[in-house]
Amino acid sequence: xxxxxxxxxxxxxxSSIALAEAKDGNTLDxxxxxxxxxxxxSDAHRPESRNNRYPxxxxxxxxxxxxxxxxxxxRSASLLLEQQPQRVIPxxxxxxxELWAIVPHERIVGLHESSRVAAYSFLADQFPAEIPTFxxxxxxxxxxxxxxxxxxxxxxxxAFKHQLNLAEIPHVETxxxxxxxxxxxxxxxxxDMLGVEASARQLLQTMSHNSEAICNVVTQRLDGQVPxxxxxxxxxxxxxxxxxxxxxxxxxxxxxxxxxxxxxxxKQVGYETVLKWNPDIIVVPADSGLKQRLTGQPxxxxxxxxxxxxxxxxxxxxxxxxxxxxxxxxxxxxGILNDE
Numbered sequence: 001x002x003x004x005x006x007x008x009x010x011x012x013x014x015s016s017i018a019l020a021e022a023k024d025g026n027t028l029d030x031x032x033x034x035x036x037x038x039x040x041x042s043d044a045h046r047p048e049s050r051n052n053r054y055p056x057x058x059x060x061x062x063x064x065x066x067x068x069x070x071x072x073x074x075r076s077a078s079l080l081l082e083q084q085p086q087r088v089i090p091x092x093x094x095x096x097x098e099l100w101a102i103v104p105h106e107r108i109v110g111l112h113e114s115s116r117v118a119a120y121s122f123l124a125d126q127f128p129a130e131i132p133t134f135x136x137x138x139x140x141x142x143x144x145x146x147x148x149x150x151x152x153x154x155x156x157x158x159a160f161k162h163q164l165n166l167a168e169i170p171h172v173e174t175x176x177x178x179x180x181x182x183x184x185x186x187x188x189x190x191x192d193m194l195g196v197e198a199s200a201r202q203l204l205q206t207m208s209h210n211s212e213a214i215c216n217v218v219t220q221r222l223d224g225q226v227p228x229x230x231x232x233x234x235x236x237x238x239x240x241x242x243x244x245x246x247x248x249x250x251x252x253x254x255x256x257x258x259x260x261x262x263x264x265x266x267k268q269v270g271y272e273t274v275l276k277w278n279p280d281i282i283v284v285p286a287d288s289g290l291k292q293r294l295t296g297q298p299x300x301x302x303x304x305x306x307x308x309x310x311x312x313x314x315x316x317x318x319x320x321x322x323x324x325x326x327x328x329x330x331x332x333x334x335g336i337l338n339d340e
Contacts, residue, residue, distance in 0.1 A: 028335030031217035037210060037331055041324045042123060044101045044203035052195040054083045060189050063175035063182070065154065070264050072176065072242065079172050084195045085149035089142055091160070092153045093121050094322030095174065098187055099151070100126070101324060102199035110134055110145045119287075119316050122325045139163035149193070178242035180211070180251065183326055207327050211251065214327070218252050218334045227337065230257040230279035230305075231319065234288055236268045244322065248330050254337065271299045280304050281336060286313040312336050
């Protein structure tokens with residue numbers, strides 16, 4: 001009965017999301033049913049082998065990003081686990097979403113505050129209230145929860161990781177991610193580290209077959225056309241090469257205006273540059289006010305996106321997805337491409 005109530009609650013939450021998006025005017029024809037896709041990406045748990053062998057050593061690569069030179073480098077890392085981690089804490093929203101889909105929920109003993117915020121997290125409504133919530137730099141609370149493994153990101157602060165080291169709390173850092181394959185590598189790594197290989201494989205299969213299905217629909221709809229997109233964020237930042245937005249554009253077979261003009265990572269550009277690039281479609285974060293601002297800019301009045309009414313305000317979590325839900329972002333952009 002308890003499991004039935006949980007399932008009904010999840011379905012109700014997904015229905016509420018769909019209704020909210022419809023009320024906001026988003027009547028996009030997504031390649032795949034968005035509620036079904038999000039539900040499938042939310043839960044990939046499968047029975048695990050009873051012969052999980054520990055101690056085990058896991059070797060992996062960490063990609064680093066030098067923000068001054070924009071250089072990407074790889075370094076090797078290794079983690080020795082004496083036993084299967086039973087008290088795990090992910091430090092970011094994306095890491096939490098990945099682990100929640102493949103790790104038994106009772107093994108996740110702490111959540112970052114943003115994981116509970118619907119504007120940033122696909123799973124905000126699914127986390128039980130009794131799981132403690134910590135702030136970004138609240139290392140003392142994380143240590144107090146006595147985890148046997150903390151998973152941090154490349155943008156987790158050095159001070160936070162230093163405090164974990166002082167307390168002798170085992171932690172592993174995931175590297176820079178700028179593509180869908182980077183997300184897949186994280187999921188494989190977690191499967192190996194946490195002894196949930198079957199669940200990780202299931203989630204990877206879910207990502208693969210849905211990605212292929214989305215792209216097949218988009219290819220048919222575009223019928224040889226190759227529109228140019230631009231992601232324009234607050235303070236004029238655009239997403240170029242080595243970003244997940246660029247990876248999504250590549251996967252869909254369309255052009256990213258920023259990377260087409262040599263932009264790497266995130267850079268600021270002005271309205272004059274946007275007009276010069278003249279993308280067919282501009283996507284901006286919802287609740288940023290950018291759609292109205294760009295539409296009302298005299299300098300952009302003759303641009304393709306303004307003339308064709310193709311500036312889209314997208315819920316922020318679709319633009320910032322850094323987990324398996326990047327496939328939901330792919331589905332959202334696929335719906336935009338078909339919108340006339």
